[in-house]
Amino acid sequence: MGDWWTPAMMTDPILDTKDLSSISGISISPSRQNSLPSLHSTMTLPKTSYSVLSAFCTEENVSQCITYINQEVCSLGLSGVSLECNSDGLNAVPVLNLLYELVQLHRKAQRTLQELESQQLKNESDVNHLQHNNSRLKDQLEHARRENSGLHEGERQLQLKIKTLQNCLKSEKEEVQKLQSIISSRATQYNHDTKRKERECTKLKERLNQLLMDKRDKKLAIEVSNYVGRSDGKRGLWKTGKMEARHEGEMYKALLSDYESRQRSLMLENSELKKVLQHMKKDMISILSPKKPCVKTEPAEDSLEQVASEGEEETTDSSRETLEQSCEQAREQLTNSIRLQWRKLKSHMERLDSQASLVACQERESEDVISRREHEEEMQRMRLEVQQCKDFIHMQQQLLQDMSSPCDEETAALLNDCYTLEEKERLKEEWRLFNEQKKNFERERRNFTEAAIRLGHERKAFEDDRAAWLKTQFLNMTPFVDRKRPALPETQSALSVSTEPEAKIQSTPPLLTKSQSYTAFSTPKAAPVKMPSTADLYRSLRLIPESRSHGRRQSSETLDKSRLRHGSADCSVFSLVRDENSPI
């Protein structure tokens, strides 16, 4: 852009001064526009210099200027906007458009510039930070290096020290060894020397002795006014072999007497100890023997004890007689028996101990139980008391409420409400109870009806049987015995007036087989599912033959029949029942 700009300036230096005013006039118009707050330029040139220097366009070079501007604009990429020059001058619209574009461009540029600046600032601060960081790290590194070197130095020194110490140790060791060797050598030397000296000394002494003897030291003498008698009054004896033997004998006598006295004292001690042992054993036996009965619960130990006691009896006798003899065997026996007794005593003591501990445990437990029971009883009692108290309090409260209710209408209403509610609750409860009772009753009734139906059927069967029996009796009594069989249906018909259902049943023998097979299927359904109604009950109880529920009855009949056939025991039961029910 500068390339373009500067030559234009250079080429027309004269124009500059001439178009000063017009340029200024043009330049004013944008400045006026710039008076808007949005328009703001950081790069605004000083107006004075602008107005003086940039006399770009004059009236003469308008076209040139226009082309130049166009070119410029083209190069800026604003090809859509170009200035056209017509006769009366510049067309204002494209110019304004161009200006607008330019302003836009300028603003964009400004913005990017700002952004870049801020970016720049940020980057700078980043750089600063990094530099700072860097320097810090460098410092650290330096510090670490220094430290490292220091440590290295220390280590080196320590190693040096170690080396010197090791050297010292080595030298000390050597020294010690040397000294030890010196000591030992010295010791041997000194020993040798002392021996030598001693020898010399003895030699000297010898010599001295000899000299003294030779010299016959005049001074060496004893002057006694008169001889003294021996302290024992005896005369001195000549030194002879006999004397020597006597001395020996005396010495041995002395030794012997010493040993004898020592033996005597030991014997005494021994006998004392034996006595103590005997005593101990006796005590043990006396302690252990009364315990035997209680020990007898344990057979193994008992047997052992008995064996032991037998043995011990023996030993006591033997030891008693050998106490004076003090022979080896007897002593052994004694000690053995004592040992045995001791073991027994120990085991007994242990047992006693364990028993004692057990008893103690039990006592403790029983104490515990008693206390717990007592505690529970107490608790129970107290709970009861509490309950009573509560009841009492409740009653009192109720009474109080009752007392207080007439004084206040509202509260009375409220209380009434409460009471009704309570009543309701109570009623509900009662209702529920009632329902339950009803249900129970129903169940009972059902059971009862069933039983009644069964009874009815049984009765019917019984009636049938009686009728048949009477009939046969009757027929047997009649002279027409041989005509009995053909007459049977007739009698049946004759009797049918009173016992119709019986006849009906009687008339269905072919059905029996069928019903039997039928019952196999139907009984589970027929009996529990189909509930006999109350009407049925009444009917069966009163024995009213009704044609209404004939079919149903028949089914139940068949059921009962089948049951009858199944077991005679049932029959008897039913008969009993019937007997009871017969008054009905």
Added chain:
Amino acid sequence: MNFSDVLKQSNQLCKISPDGKYVATCVQYRLMVRDIINLQIVHLYSCLDQVMHIEWSSDSMFILCAMYKRGLVQVWSLEQPDWHCKIDEGSIGLVSSRWSPDGRHILNTTEFHLRITVWSLCTKSVSYIKYPKACQKGMDFTSDGRYMALAERRECKDYISVFVCDDWHLLRHFESETQDLAGLEWSPNGCVLAVWDSCLEYKILLYSLDGRLLSSYSAYEWSLGIKSVTWSPSSQFLVIGSYDEKVRILNHITWKKIKEFDHPGTINNCKKSVYKEVEQTTVVGGDNLSIHQLTAGNSLFSPKSKYEITPLPAQLPVIKPDLDRANPKIGISAMAFSSDNRYLATKNDNMPQSLWLWDMQKLCLLTVLEHTAPIRCFIWDPSRPRLALCTGNTKVYIWSAAGCLSVNLRVEGIFQVQSLLWHPSGSSIVLLSKEQFCICYMDSED
């Protein structure tokens, strides 16, 4: 408790005759024999030089006075005051002189332990025993006086010779299994000889009268060993005090250790009792003053003291010995049984102010007596379980099972008790200071 007048003596030479009738003392070159009861001079003998050592013969008939510097021994008779005997060891010198148990022979040890000369008063004969060993206790007689054991050193080895004292017949001569024998002692019944090595090695050997080695015992190695050995009067126990501040007791049947007595610096067993001597500053005036004034200056200026029971645990004063020196002041240096074998008294050298009393029936510590000054001497009453001790001040301390007490000497002048001797009957104690002696008569009811 009564005190006699204070009398002079020199070199602490004061001995009671074995029969208990007389007390012999020396002042310079004079030997005085006094009646023990009234202290009247019975006999007065003049020796040739300052006496260094005196000894009664066993029958109380003769007194031996040794003048080591002159190599002379003079013997005086009580029965015949004009009888005298002088033994001159000549140029060879004399370091020790003693009676034989029969009271008719004198055994002189010459200088350098060259030999022992046995002089007989009966026959004027002289015999020599060569090669005696110079040691702590190289010679011992059995209590019945029949035998003498002597340590010898020949060709760098220790030997033991057993002599019959009757005629100085050598009964046994055997090599002892010691490196450097330090001492030997007969058991009171005279049948066992205990022999111990020098302090460099803890070793004690027990020989029978006929020279058989019965047993040997060593508690530890590589440390200073035995410092003192004592038999119980019944010969039942042999107690060994050592440099590790312990007393070990061996029994006479197996010769094994049956008990070890420690001497700790603190006593915290509440069953024991510690009696501590507490000095009281004398209060001038008061009811005791008159008695003090009567009995004169000795006790007037010295503080009274009494024993107090110390609450336990009790800390005993302990001195730190210099272990680099020879013969360090540590370990059990003195032990003594009471005459009835019941008690044992011991003294630990690094607790010089404390005396330990042990019950030998229970084999445990009975009590500890702590004093304000180091103990100089402690001796049991020969007749009763009663102990007397002194600490170099003006007091005598008596302990018995019933209790203990300190008694201020009520005598004229300053009398610091350095040593003491019991009368054989136990009725009195001879108290010795550096230059004086007096007799303390015990009350009969004590």
